[in-house]
Amino acid sequence: MDYNRLVKDCLKGLPEAQRQLYEHFAEGMLGVCYRYTKSVADAEDVLQEGFIKIFRNLHQFKFEGELGAWIRRIMVNTALNYLKKNSRYQTDLSFPESSLHPVSDDNPEVTLQAKDLAELIRQLPAGYQTVFNLHAVEGFSHVEIGKMLGINEGTSRSQYARARALLITWLKKTSVETKKETYVRP
Amino acid sequence: MSDHEFEKQVHQKLQELKLRPSDTVWMEVEKNIRQDQHRRPFLWWWMAALFICVTAGGYILYRYTAQTPITTNTQTTVASLSNIKSAETSSNSTNQSSQSSTLQPVTDKTAAASQNNNQHSIAPNGEQKQPTVEGPDATAETTNPHTVAENKQPAVASADNSALTKTTIKRNKKPVQQPLANNIGGHTNPHEPVIVSKLPYEKQRSNKKKRMVEAMAITTPVYQEKVPVIEVAQPNENAWNSTMPIRVNMLDSAIATNKAVIMPFKTMAPEMMPSGPVVALSGSSIIRKKASLWHWGVVADAGYSRITESKLFQLKGLLGNEKFIAEDLSARSSASPSTSPSNGTNSFSGTNNQLVSWQAYAAPPKKASPIQADVAFSVGLFVQRTLSPRLKLSLGLEYSSISVHTQVGQKVNSPNNPIVVNMGTSQAALVSEYYKYPGTDTAQTISSAAYYQGMTTSSQKYTYRFHYLEIPLMASWQINKGRGLPPFQLEAGVSMARLLSVDALHYEGLKGVYYKDNDLFNKTQFNFVTGLSVGLLQQSKHPLWVGPNLRYALNGLVDKEVSTGQYIWSAGVSVKMLLGKL
Numbered sequence: 001m002d003y004n005r006l007v008k009d010c011l012k013g014l015p016e017a018q019r020q021l022y023e024h025f026a027e028g029m030l031g032v033c034y035r036y037t038k039s040v041a042d043a044e045d046v047l048q049e050g051f052i053k054i055f056r057n058l059h060q061f062k063f064e065g066e067l068g069a070w071i072r073r074i075m076v077n078t079a080l081n082y083l084k085k086n087s088r089y090q091t092d093l094s095f096p097e098s099s100l101h102p103v104s105d106d107n108p109e110v111t112l113q114a115k116d117l118a119e120l121i122r123q124l125p126a127g128y129q130t131v132f133n134l135h136a137v138e139g140f141s142h143v144e145i146g147k148m149l150g151i152n153e154g155t156s157r158s159q160y161a162r163a164r165a166l167l168i169t170w171l172k173k174t175s176v177e178t179k180k181e182t183y184v185r186p
Numbered sequence: 187m188s189d190h191e192f193e194k195q196v197h198q199k200l201q202e203l204k205l206r207p208s209d210t211v212w213m214e215v216e217k218n219i220r221q222d223q224h225r226r227p228f229l230w231w232w233m234a235a236l237f238i239c240v241t242a243g244g245y246i247l248y249r250y251t252a253q254t255p256i257t258t259n260t261q262t263t264v265a266s267l268s269n270i271k272s273a274e275t276s277s278n279s280t281n282q283s284s285q286s287s288t289l290q291p292v293t294d295k296t297a298a299a300s301q302n303n304n305q306h307s308i309a310p311n312g313e314q315k316q317p318t319v320e321g322p323d324a325t326a327e328t329t330n331p332h333t334v335a336e337n338k339q340p341a342v343a344s345a346d347n348s349a350l351t352k353t354t355i356k357r358n359k360k361p362v363q364q365p366l367a368n369n370i371g372g373h374t375n376p377h378e379p380v381i382v383s384k385l386p387y388e389k390q391r392s393n394k395k396k397r398m399v400e401a402m403a404i405t406t407p408v409y410q411e412k413v414p415v416i417e418v419a420q421p422n423e424n425a426w427n428s429t430m431p432i433r434v435n436m437l438d439s440a441i442a443t444n445k446a447v448i449m450p451f452k453t454m455a456p457e458m459m460p461s462g463p464v465v466a467l468s469g470s471s472i473i474r475k476k477a478s479l480w481h482w483g484v485v486a487d488a489g490y491s492r493i494t495e496s497k498l499f500q501l502k503g504l505l506g507n508e509k510f511i512a513e514d515l516s517a518r519s520s521a522s523p524s525t526s527p528s529n530g531t532n533s534f535s536g537t538n539n540q541l542v543s544w545q546a547y548a549a550p551p552k553k554a555s556p557i558q559a560d561v562a563f564s565v566g567l568f569v570q571r572t573l574s575p576r577l578k579l580s581l582g583l584e585y586s587s588i589s590v591h592t593q594v595g596q597k598v599n600s601p602n603n604p605i606v607v608n609m610g611t612s613q614a615a616l617v618s619e620y621y622k623y624p625g626t627d628t629a630q631t632i633s634s635a636a637y638y639q640g641m642t643t644s645s646q647k648y649t650y651r652f653h654y655l656e657i658p659l660m661a662s663w664q665i666n667k668g669r670g671l672p673p674f675q676l677e678a679g680v681s682m683a684r685l686l687s688v689d690a691l692h693y694e695g696l697k698g699v700y701y702k703d704n705d706l707f708n709k710t711q712f713n714f715v716t717g718l719s720v721g722l723l724q725q726s727k728h729p730l731w732v733g734p735n736l737r738y739a740l741n742g743l744v745d746k747e748v749s750t751g752q753y754i755w756s757a758g759v760s761v762k763m764l765l766g767k768l
Binding site for chain 1: 192193196197199200201202203204205206207208210211212214215216218219222223670
């Protein structure tokens, strides 16, 4: 797909182009939003808000970079703002200062499907969930995460380590239960 | 498996995650895009229309002021006196007319009563008139008297207080299902079933709004049952809002103001009460930080200033190079130049600055040099109160420096040989230090010979400087939401300025001299201030407002006893920065 042309058409205000841009990225971006929120409705709210921002600021897109990455970045920022603004997440989105964090060298094989893995991540407390998403999935460094969330780098590391440990525990448990289920029902 | 294998797997897996959003998401996005697309041209049209209106208004004002004959020094004494007389006569007639038009007290009791009833919304039988509600609910409310009686407000004035009071109390003690959004739009009756039709924007899937509505629906009955009720008997039974015992919830006692008494059951959702305290409904207190409505900041203006002549609201020279000449304070004087040029000495013989007939100079009154624009600036602080999302009121304290310049001639300092200058209609003063008319270099220049021979060699620039301490009171109205475009706001207000110091000259046309007399300047100036500004850096901690502004003095620069009117005004660019909350 010629993204540059698509963006130019969107900037001209062509409804078909706008629809095409939305449909091309909406599913992937809802996956992104889904990982940061606790419900599908919230994820759709973020998606909606994010796409409104995208169309409103499309003129700022420089054709040098990749359109998908630009859109993804906007979605992530929108999700973070949503979490900060939404009172339901504010209590859970706390980042207690802690220099000690569990060190886990476990690297279990992830056999789950993407949706199930995302569900597990969404079971994490909002703070853990956010930091885990930003570091493990989006690839932000802890320094960047600290700046984005207004926390220390150490706090981000600590949160991430706890989230990782928790997730690995759940993954192992899920893996055992799956094996048992497989054994019982051959 | 490496340390990052887990992260890689997670990353890879989650990149594949795709979920299909519901159709409503695109509908809302599309709706928003279309709104933006429609709003932009409309805004530009609106701005263009505003610009045209302002330009046309300015042009008309300019044309009007330009056609007005400029006061010259050829006015005769007779004319001046006759003008004064006519002015006096007109002022007398004005007084008479104003006396005759004094409003008489209203004697028609019926009219007064009906007016009173209208104001208080009380029907003749003591029942409260329900507020008019548009839409299908309105008919039901207004045509069903039973409903009206049932839904009696606790704070309604009534003729038969005691009976109705008891009835009302009994009815109110029943646990009442508080209707949703009962107070939206000023509807204050807690018992009146209000059917709130969903507005389009409410149908949008916004979780915030959902939560609000759910919270209200769930918690309101609990609120009514659990909260103890206090009956407050009002001592003055005839007064409005005080004839009935008023039920005040304990919850409302936290905001026990007059407003709370009038609307005892006002239960706005927390989201709808930005400045009010939020009350916990189920034991756990929701602490919401009260947003401060007060801000403070700094303001600075810079531009140019001019002095108009003899006319209020002349904006000649706002955009062009038109110039005003300095006012001749002797223009209305009863003294007139003599036709005899022989006597070159002053013949001032009056006492207490009383004018005597002037015989010294045969030359006709000279036209003063033009007064040209110069730099004006002001700096100061202000406090701002947000009255509504778009309306703000601010009060400031500023130092203002206003200057203009003109051309004067050689400076003369002759304590032993002062000259007499006329001012106003019947005043004169001796001055020993003065500046001659520009282009003249000898003492003879004030004689007719020199005037006509045109011995012009000397001229210098003299800058008039006025320093004021100013207190502006401004109202600003944000004209757009500032979503697509940055926010624009119109400002208007008045300011009171106190003259701190001045370095300026007055002009005497009979002799063609400029002299200093600071006592002639009005010490207090009242200004009209207006402007249009655009908001920048609105998301930052220190939002900025930048735009053109105009300040125009409403009272004369010089004492009206000696001046027909000089008005100082300035135009420039104003920068206002909010620095913090109070």
